[in-house]
Amino acid sequence: MHKKYAFTVLLTLALLLVVIQPALAADTTAVLDGGVCINEVLIDPTGSTYNFDTDGNGTASATDEFVELYNLSASAIDISGWELWDAGVNNWYTFQGAVDSGTTMLQPNAYAVVVIGVQSGGSLPTMTNPASLSFDAGRGSAVMNDGGDNVVLYDPGADQYIQLLYNGDAVDDPPTTYSGFSATATRVGSAEDWGNDEDGISLTHSPSGDTNVVQHNSTYGSGASPNAVILTNTSAQAPTRTFWAALAAAGLLIYTASKRRRSKDVA
Ligand SMILES: [Ca+2]
Ligand SMILES: [Ca+2]
Ligand SMILES: [Ca+2]
Ligand SMILES: [Ca+2]
Secondary structure (H helix, E strand, C coil), X not given: CHHHHHHHHHHHHHHHHHHHHHHHCCCECCCECCXXXXXXXXXXXXXXXXXXXXXXXXXXXHHHCEEEEEECCCCCEECCCCEEEECCCEEEEECCCCCCCCCCXXXXXXXEEEECCCCCCCXXXXXXXXXXXXXXXXXXXXXXXXXXXXXXEEECCCCEEEEEEECCCCCCCHHHHCCCCCCCCEECCXXXXXXXXXXXXXXXXXXXXXXXXXXXXXXXXXXXXXXXXXXXXXXXXXXXXXXXXXXXXXXXXXXXXXXXXXXXXXX
């Protein structure tokens, strides 16, 4: 009787853990407008070991650099008019209707990728999640310095920005040092140090929206994912279950077919 009781308690605890887990995983990074973070950056698309051809034109080049945003909140957020800034280039992109959908509404758990400059014969990545957005900054030269730089995302409506740096660069102070940047703007959270990149590999939060930053291939296999959806919410697990169910059904079909054939052979 006691054993049975203990088992029930353990089972309940295990179930609770499964249910509660997503809520505990909210170790979130700095966000604008309650939910949009910078999630991934491809700093140097070309290297001696790895190359990443973001626009798929057959050549990895400096303008295959990209910045990816992620909406980790449960609400859609309009990123229209938001700006990306850099110490050397200043305001290098302002968000406007995405090429594919014309929208700037970033849905919950969706991504927005900005390619620095789609090259001749290339195109914006096809977003695996139909709610994700892709943009072309249309620049002819690189923005993110390979040796170290800051990446700044500014929301003019809130007069707030978020900021990251990599490869040992010092923390910039955009309001005082970036030409044309709002002098009254305030930073949300601290400037995040994303550590060092490897050529041809992006740096990314893992999981999406978390404070943890990794070299993309160490966790996700591929060099970068401007078009891949790596969801952390529970609904993302549904396709996996569907996959296994389909696999089991296929196995059953093959088994049944082979059994039928065998019984035919005997007859
Ligand atoms: Ca670069
Ligand atoms: Ca390319
Ligand atoms: Ca730069
Ligand atoms: Ca990604």
